[in-house]
Amino acid sequence: MTGFDSSLLSVIGIVFGLGFVLSFGYWTTNFVEVQRAMASNSISAARKTPIIGAFPKMFVPFITIFPGMIAAVLVTEIGDIKAGESVAGGASGEGVAYNDALLYLMRDVLPNGLLGLAITGLLAAFMAGMAANISAFNTVLSYDLWEQYVVKDRDDEYYLMVGRIATVAATVIAIFTAGLASNFSNIMDYLQALFGFFNAPLFATFILGMFWKRMTPTAGWVGLVAGTASAVAVAFLSEDTFGSASIGVIPVSGQGAAFVAAGVAFVVDVVLSIVVSLMTAPKPVEELRGLVYSETPREDLVDPDEASHPWYQRTIPLAGVALVMVVILNVIF
Numbered sequence: 001m002t003g004f005d006s007s008l009l010s011v012i013g014i015v016f017g018l019g020f021v022l023s024f025g026y027w028t029t030n031f032v033e034v035q036r037a038m039a040s041n042s043i044s045a046a047r048k049t050p051i052i053g054a055f056p057k058m059f060v061p062f063i064t065i066f067p068g069m070i071a072a073v074l075v076t077e078i079g080d081i082k083a084g085e086s087v088a089g090g091a092s093g094e095g096v097a098y099n100d101a102l103l104y105l106m107r108d109v110l111p112n113g114l115l116g117l118a119i120t121g122l123l124a125a126f127m128a129g130m131a132a133n134i135s136a137f138n139t140v141l142s143y144d145l146w147e148q149y150v151v152k153d154r155d156d157e158y159y160l161m162v163g164r165i166a167t168v169a170a171t172v173i174a175i176f177t178a179g180l181a182s183n184f185s186n187i188m189d190y191l192q193a194l195f196g197f198f199n200a201p202l203f204a205t206f207i208l209g210m211f212w213k214r215m216t217p218t219a220g221w222v223g224l225v226a227g228t229a230s231a232v233a234v235a236f237l238s239e240d241t242f243g244s245a246s247i248g249v250i251p252v253s254g255q256g257a258a259f260v261a262a263g264v265a266f267v268v269d270v271v272l273s274i275v276v277s278l279m280t281a282p283k284p285v286e287e288l289r290g291l292v293y294s295e296t297p298r299e300d301l302v303d304p305d306e307a308s309h310p311w312y313q314r315t316i317p318l319a320g321v322a323l324v325m326v327v328i329l330n331v332i333f
Helices: 007-029 030-038 043-058 059-074 077-082 099-108 112-150 156-181 187-211 217-239 254-279 315-332
Strands: none
Touching: 007 030, 007 043, 007 187, 007 254, 030 043, 030 112, 043 059, 043 315, 059 077, 059 099, 077 099, 099 112, 112 156, 156 187, 187 217, 187 254, 217 254
């Protein structure tokens, strides 16, 4: 639930916070997505990483909608709440909700063997997602941060050890955050809140630094910290993001609070980054090659082998097909 009662907050949250900041931020700054692109063998392959990923993403709503439609017919409890009745039970213990549809379908439709297989599949999917995120975390910590800024010029075994320690630490943190997630009404509220706290300011810093050569490292850190702090502040001022700790000054709840927080974090990050950049010394232009678009030679931005590939392996045609499919699906549904 977005929790929007205000048309102004709805536009800010859904159009700007979700449609622009969180959506673009997910595909351009998410550690898992970026790590896969960085491991590719050419710039065209890196560009196709999010484009190829967009195709299965288009059909995620169908995976959500179809089981719900089936549950409304086959599951008695879901049919009852659809008719306006209150049904005791559910995963929360406070009554059956539509979010329980998949659990009840598994209970009623799957025989024991397939039920075990379905549960195994859910656990495998969860473990795959966790493994990808933890792998990205230990890579960023050991290579991008520890080696670059904390302890330099050590052998590979040392950084491998740091990565292993980071893996254990990330697992412990994940267990702790699972406890925090239990305080949210559903997992999407929790995920969108985290994206608003971290992905939104990261996207602002990323996009500004990539297209504005005057951006400075100090401005990047200030923008990130201030953007995250502003998103957390919005969460506290909302109605329910932090449960009883939220004071309800901003009349928005659920995922809507995360969308507004993302929009605020982006704006605060960009504004402060610009102000601090104008007050601090920029990096030398020669160090910006490959980092800032305007300072990167065109030959570094083009894959000379892409023209020889068939159309379905080239970036622009693939992106065009994805765009057309998105437009068609949005018009139909």
